[in-house]
Amino acid sequence: MVSDPKRPTDSSQGGNGQSLSVEQQLERLRATLGGQSLGDVYLRRVRRRTLLRRGLGVAAGAACVGGVLTGPDLLSGDLRADIRTRHGETQQLALGARSTATLAPCSAITFAAGGGRSAFTLLHGTVLVESRPDAASPFVQVATRAGTIRARAGDFMVQRDDGRTIVTAHDDALAVMPMRGPQMTLPASHAIDLEPDGPRERAIDWGLATSWRNGMLIVENGTLGEVVTGLAPYCRGSLYITPRAARIRASGVFSLNDTARSLLQLEEIFPVSVRHLPFGVVTINAMT
Structure with missing residues (x-):
């Protein structure tokens, strides 16, 4: 059975009505998990929550904690972003007269200096590009830590999450320039993993791969x-x-x-x- 999804009040209490320390709360969580580790990241968040509340007060602390707990949209790379989305938020932007990009939730991009909007870096998350070339923007280029993707026409998607970089082509071939290795061409209706073990190509169903848009x-x-x-x-x-x-x-x-x-x-x-x-x-x- 699923336990009550409602969040508890900010002040956790023991059986005698006294507030529990953060370490006591952590021990209770570990016991609830049956000895499983919550992970260092989560423990740091819990301790940060306590420090924020002590230093800023309950109201200000609660506001800051909400951001700390959201996770992916506050990653270090996100701080450099020109455009970012948060949990459950998508955003579409124009890259040129006819090309567009749609950011999935918890995604972040930054534009190349002096390169306009047709060239940008995906810092985290997922971006779906609809490339329609024109005189001012003959191609769209997306850079990632694992390599660069360039398209003159067609739709494609780039995902950068959890140490993986996946490139998916829809209706036209893509030029893929891995950070390590020679340039390659990704055929339409195929995807390639650039990380963590090097290029691995496979056929895909575009509708399934982009079902998040619906x-x-x-x-x-x-x-x-x-x-x-x-x-x-x-x-x-x-x-x-x-x-x-x-x-x-x-x-x-x-x-x-x-x-x-x-x-x-x-x-x-x-x-x-x-x-x-x-x-x-x-x-x-x-x-x-």
Whole structure:
């Protein structure tokens, strides 16, 4: 069963009504997880929350903590962004007279100095480009840490998350220039992983790959880890899935507009338990 998804009050209390220290709260969370680690990042967030409240007061602290807990949209790379989106937010922008880019939630880009909008760097997240060349912008170029993609026409998508860089071509070939290795051409209806193990090309279904534009996450013969990765930018809190649960094979259609329902769906279909913990953390554990 899914526990009550409502967030607790800011002041956690013990059985005698006294407020618990942050270390006591952490011990309680560890016990709830059955000895599983919450991870260093989450623990730092908890301690930062306490420091903010002590230094700024409850009202100011709560405002700052909300930003700290949102995760991907406040990564260090995001601080350099010219345009960024937050959880559940998409944004479309013009790159030229006819070309556009659509940023998925928790994405960040920065434009090249003096290069206009037709050349930019994807710092984090996902961008879908509809390239329609004109005299002023004959191509669109997207740079990432793993390499650069250039398109004269056609639609393509670039994803940069969790140490992976994936490039997907729709209806025209792309010029891909990896940071390591020779330039290559990615055929239409194919995707390539530039990280972490080098180029790996495969055929794709463009409709499935871009289903997020319609508020859906469609996974075919994937894993629960991939499902959680797809849901995370749309969830206000932080999702934590254990390695064992992440390896469970998964297929399905999940709503990105109603992530609470999607999390319940995981528990109904797969052998996992979903628990809602303090500070907006949701844990997904494999059933024994």
